[in-house]
Amino acid sequence: xxxGRARLVGWVLSRLAWIVPRSERETWRLEWQAELxxxxxxxxxxxxxxxxxxxxxxxxxxxxxxxxLSLGTLAPRxxxxxxxxxxxxxxxxxxxxxxxxxxxxxxxxxxxxxxxxFWRPLPYLEPDRVVVIDTxxxxxxxxxxxxxxxxxxxxxxxxxxxxxADLGAxxxxxxxxxxxxxxxxxxxxxxxxxxxxVLGVAPIHGRTFTAGDDAPxxxxxxxxxxxxxxxxxxxxxxxxxxxxxxxxxxxxxxGVMPEGFRxxxxxxxxxxxxxxxxxxxxxRGIRHLGAIGRLADxxxxxxxxxxxxxxxxxxxxxxxxxxxxxxxLATLRESMVGERRAAMRVLVAAVTLAWLxxxxxxxxxxxxxxxxxxxxxxVRAALGASRSRLVRSVLVEHGILAGLGGICALGLAHAALGxxxxxxxxxxxxxxxxxxxxxxxFGVALTAATVVLxxxxxxxxxxxxxxxxxxxxxxxxxTPGVQATRWRGGLVAAELAMTVALLVGAGLIARSFLAMTxxxxxxxxxxxxxxxxxxxxxxxxxxxxxxxxxxxxFARLRATPDVESVAGTFGLPLENFDRRYAVRDRDxxxxxxxxxxxxxxxxxxxxxxxxxxxxxxxxxxxxxTADDRRGTxxxxxxxxxxxxxxxxxxxxxxxxxxxERGEGDTRGGTVVGVVGDVREFGPSxxxxxxxxxxxxxxxxxxxxxxxxxxxxGNGIDRAVRDAVTGLDLDVPVTNRRTMAALATAATFxxxxxxxxxxxxxxxxxSLAAIGVYGVVAxxxxxxxxxxxxxxALGASRSxxxxxxxGRAATLAGVxxxxxxxxxxxxxxxxxxxxxxxxxxxxxxxxxxxxxxMTITIAAAGLPARRAARLDPTVVLRND
Amino acid sequence: MPRQxxxxxxxxxxxxxxxTAYGFDVIDETxxxxxxxxxxxSRLERDGLLVSSWEDRDAAHAExxxxxxxxxxxxAGVRALNGxxxxxxxxxxxxxxxxxxxxxxxx
Numbered sequence: 007x008x009x010g011r012a013r014l015v016g017w018v019l020s021r022l023a024w025i026v027p028r029s030e031r032e033t034w035r036l037e038w039q040a041e042l043x044x045x046x047x048x049x050x051x052x053x054x055x056x057x058x059x060x061x062x063x064x065x066x067x068x069x070x071x072x073x074x075l076s077l078g079t080l081a082p083r084x085x086x087x088x089x090x091x092x093x094x095x096x097x098x099x100x101x102x103x104x105x106x107x108x109x110x111x112x113x114x115x116x117x118x119x120x121x122x123x124f125w126r127p128l129p130y131l132e133p134d135r136v137v138v139i140d141t142x143x144x145x146x147x148x149x150x151x152x153x154x155x156x157x158x159x160x161x162x163x164x165x166x167x168x169x170x171a172d173l174g175a176x177x178x179x180x181x182x183x184x185x186x187x188x189x190x191x192x193x194x195x196x197x198x199x200x201x202x203x204v205l206g207v208a209p210i211h212g213r214t215f216t217a218g219d220d221a222p223x224x225x226x227x228x229x230x231x232x233x234x235x236x237x238x239x240x241x242x243x244x245x246x247x248x249x250x251x252x253x254x255x256x257x258x259x260x261g262v263m264p265e266g267f268r269x270x271x272x273x274x275x276x277x278x279x280x281x282x283x284x285x286x287x288x289x290r291g292i293r294h295l296g297a298i299g300r301l302a303d304x305x306x307x308x309x310x311x312x313x314x315x316x317x318x319x320x321x322x323x324x325x326x327x328x329x330x331x332x333x334x335l336a337t338l339r340e341s342m343v344g345e346r347r348a349a350m351r352v353l354v355a356a357v358t359l360a361w362l363x364x365x366x367x368x369x370x371x372x373x374x375x376x377x378x379x380x381x382x383x384x385v386r387a388a389l390g391a392s393r394s395r396l397v398r399s400v401l402v403e404h405g406i407l408a409g410l411g412g413i414c415a416l417g418l419a420h421a422a423l424g425x426x427x428x429x430x431x432x433x434x435x436x437x438x439x440x441x442x443x444x445x446x447x448f449g450v451a452l453t454a455a456t457v458v459l460x461x462x463x464x465x466x467x468x469x470x471x472x473x474x475x476x477x478x479x480x481x482x483x484x485t486p487g488v489q490a491t492r493w494r495g496g497l498v499a500a501e502l503a504m505t506v507a508l509l510v511g512a513g514l515i516a517r518s519f520l521a522m523t524x525x526x527x528x529x530x531x532x533x534x535x536x537x538x539x540x541x542x543x544x545x546x547x548x549x550x551x552x553x554x555x556x557x558x559x560f561a562r563l564r565a566t567p568d569v570e571s572v573a574g575t576f577g578l579p580l581e582n583f584d585r586r587y588a589v590r591d592r593d594x595x596x597x598x599x600x601x602x603x604x605x606x607x608x609x610x611x612x613x614x615x616x617x618x619x620x621x622x623x624x625x626x627x628x629x630x631t632a633d634d635r636r637g638t639x640x641x642x643x644x645x646x647x648x649x650x651x652x653x654x655x656x657x658x659x660x661x662x663x664x665x666e667r668g669e670g671d672t673r674g675g676t677v678v679g680v681v682g683d684v685r686e687f688g689p690s691x692x693x694x695x696x697x698x699x700x701x702x703x704x705x706x707x708x709x710x711x712x713x714x715x716x717x718x719g720n721g722i723d724r725a726v727r728d729a730v731t732g733l734d735l736d737v738p739v740t741n742r743r744t745m746a747a748l749a750t751a752a753t754f755x756x757x758x759x760x761x762x763x764x765x766x767x768x769x770x771x772s773l774a775a776i777g778v779y780g781v782v783a784x785x786x787x788x789x790x791x792x793x794x795x796x797x798a799l800g801a802s803r804s805x806x807x808x809x810x811x812g813r814a815a816t817l818a819g820v821x822x823x824x825x826x827x828x829x830x831x832x833x834x835x836x837x838x839x840x841x842x843x844x845x846x847x848x849x850x851x852x853x854x855x856x857x858x859m860t861i862t863i864a865a866a867g868l869p870a871r872r873a874a875r876l877d878p879t880v881v882l883r884n885d
Numbered sequence: 886m887p888r889q890x891x892x893x894x895x896x897x898x899x900x901x902x903x904x905t906a907y908g909f910d911v912i913d914e915t916x917x918x919x920x921x922x923x924x925x926x927s928r929l930e931r932d933g934l935l936v937s938s939w940e941d942r943d944a945a946h947a948e949x950x951x952x953x954x955x956x957x958x959x960x961a962g963v964r965a966l967n968g969x970x971x972x973x974x975x976x977x978x979x980x981x982x983x984x985x986x987x988x989x990x991x992x
Binding site: 033036037039040041043044045046047058059061062063064065066069070 | 907908909918919920921922923924927928939940945948949950951952953954
């Protein structure tokens with residue numbers, strides 16, 4: 007540690023050495039090396055102390071380079087009049103350092119996140135050639151989640167699609183791993199043999215599934231994920247060939263996948279997906295498979311999509327009142343992160359603005375300092391000093407300060423990325439965000455860009471210092487810097503403009519967020535907890551046994567004192583569960599004639615008490631009851647949106663409604679109740695018309711159990727597990743979540759954008775305030791004589807403050823107007839993130855402008871009041 | 886004689902004239918930051934108030950480190966120091982309670 011630091015210190019010293027004029031370089035280097043070595047020998051060396059000493063060495067080096075002309079205002083030789091001004095060295099160094107650390111740090115962190123989510127190559131073979139396939143009816147809205155492919159269609163593509171070199175299907179499930187140690191809940195994906203070929207990832211041990219493994223009657227096999235293999239099997243390669251027990255089914259382990267391979271979600275292991283003849287005969291209605299394909303060499307996404315759609319169209323007859331099913335293809339990346347792009351764009355814009363403000367601030371600080379010594383420079387230049395030397399010293403000084411700031415920035419970015427990766431965001435691949443080589447390189451480049459951008463202007467101005475002294479500067483008693491003040495004014499106005507734009511952005515997101523949280527989701531998420539219970543094993547092969555299991559389970563849970571009510575459902579609100587079907591009346595006639603397929607409605611399978619447990623109001627009629635069982639008249643419940651859509655003129659109750667899901671498989675019945683609307687897809691999405699049926703009248707093998715506890719619900723987890731294992735030890739309870747967490751996650755994008763934008767807006771307004779303060783303070787310093795004369799002539803205090811703040815107000819006015827324009831132009835890009843607020847919302851704009859004006863006035867007030875307290879005798883005598 | 890000696894330079898010169906020979910010891914002695922002390926040392930040397938030379942190589946190597954650069958005040962340095970101290974001695978502490986108020990020139 008200490009040795010590494012010593013090496014680093016030596017390295018920095020040798021870099022600093024080239025600031026020192028050649029004639030003194032060796033002496034300087036030897037002295038500092040010796041001093042630091044001496045400190046290390048006497049055990050007085052620490053990271054902090056070394057940093058401080060390097061800073062001292064840096065000051066020393068710049069002083070020597072400046073040849074004692076106090077070019078480095080670093081030398082302890084500043085005129086008393088400049089004391090307390092914005093340009094004092096420690097303040098300057100610290101401000102530059104902090105600005106670089108914050109600006110570059112934030113930029114680097116955003117780059118790291120964007121890289122993980124959007125740019126880092128996916129760990130698959132030629133990931134751009136891998137497509138995710140979805141099917142939906144033509145009139146179905148886009149945006150439904152993947153996993154919507156019918157087994158029959160998949161099978162047809164497997165035989166008939168030439169545009170795909172390979173094709174794989176998957177189906178997620180939760181299973182319990184038993185035997186050899188404690189039972190463990192796992193996420194497994196049942197996949198076809200093509201799955202691994204499509205992704206092109208080779209196992210590190212053994213093999214993946216081979217063609218034929220997924221045929222009916224094929225072997226029962228498993229491929230382990232890396233984490234599971236390491237955790238459960240001690241990374242023993244000998245596990246290949248052993249048999250494990252998953253969900254009560256023995257499976258032969260044939261291979262182990264490499265680290266990081268967890269497709270399609272965070273999967274622990276993969277098992278063979280076997281499609282039975284029965285599966286394959288199910289058409290269209292049941293679309294429960296995810297499908298991925300690898301494009302053939304000569305195929306594009308478009309040609310493949312056309313071919314897959316054509317295959318479906320030729321194989322199936324168009325059904326009355328239903329739009330034909332089409333295949334939609336998206337690249338792997340697009341299918342995962344498509345809708346996040348807008349959020350990312352806004353973040354990138356925000357961080358860019360904050361960084362630019364930082365650069366403007368450094369430039370402004372530098373100009374302020376340059377103004378302090380402008381006369382010095384002019385005299386020096388007139389005496390024939392080399393301009394390049396002056397310019398170089400400015401660049402070097404910036405470079406080194408920025409370098410230190412850049413190191414802090416990388417540290418900040420590293421920490422920020424760690425936090426981002428740990429966020430339960432649900433953003434794909436964000437958990438893999440980290441400071442890798444390329445992101446670090448970006449940080450270094452950004453630091454360099456900061457130096458160039460922030461030093462360019464002051465350097466250019468320093469270059470003009472060789473012009474003859476202007477007449478106004480002839481008197482040594484005149485404080486120079488008027489011109490610099492004008493430039494700084496321009497910079498500060500630009501800063502204010504960007505600040506306004508950021509404030510408007512943050513304000514719009516804040517309003518959207520508030521509007522979104524104010525939306526009534528249609529149910530009471532509060533304390534309701536949900537669990538998945540799957541009984542898709544041989545023991546429950548028919549509908550009667552399945553119904554009996556869940557009836558027993560609910561009875562047991564209802565008897566638990568902690569449970570207020572319990573129900574089961576196939577698909578939860580806010581989990582993007584999307585199954586839409588066209589509806590018809592009993593005679594097969596579309597309910598609303600004329601439309602292509604009739605209106606599509608969501609189909610939901612829920613048990614009695616579902617509405618009570620989730621807190622969904624029953625508006626008319628009744629809920630499902632235990633009497634709605636097999637053999638009784640089929641009944642259905644619709645939500646208010648469906649009632650309005652289907653029967654706008656009269657009551658819904660009593661009508662007959664049917665959806666057809668497959669060959670003769672119909673759902674629905676006589677409408678017995680109308681319930682409140684639920685925002686199934688989140689607060690910003692419209693309520694889908696929904697038809698509820700009850701599994702008491704149909705078979706179901708997987709249910710999500712929802713439980714409303716009495717009180718806090720701490721014992722519910724245990725109660726649910728006990729109740730399930732009490733019925734059957736091999737039935738797993740998986741995927742515990744609370745409805746409150748789902749409700750929070752539904753606004754995650756807005757919440758995260760809001761926090762990040764608020765942070766940038768805060769940074770921006772702080773930096774802008776410093777900038778305003780600096781420019782006004784310098785202005786005051788430059789006008790001391792004038793102000794002194796005014797005081798002597800009897801100007802009142804308020805006149806003086808007005809004279810000084812007037813300039814700040816002008817800057818603020820220009821900056822704010824420009825900022826509002828910038829915001830209006832930029833906020834259009836945010837439209838996707840906004841909810842219930844216009845991108846040119848007047849009140850948000852007004853608020854941002856008012857806030858900026860207030861901050862400006864406050865920042866200008868300090869030096870203005872100081873000006874009013876000037877003592878004219880002191881000013882006129884000393885200056 | 887230098888054009889002006891700041892208080893900080895004076896402190897540095899004082900410390901060296903008192904026998905504090907090395908840069909870091911001057912920092913410890915004066916409590917000034919390193920960014921002030923080193924430029925001051927260089928300037929005082931350039932102005933002829935200090936001279937520097939190198940520590941004995943063998944002694945340093947015996948301690949396993951490179952030889953340090955040490956400073957001594959010149960005769961001119963001691964003269965300048967004493968002159969400045971003499972001028973400072975003319976200043977007297979001010980009782981904060983009886984600070985004379987400047988005359989008001991406006992309002």
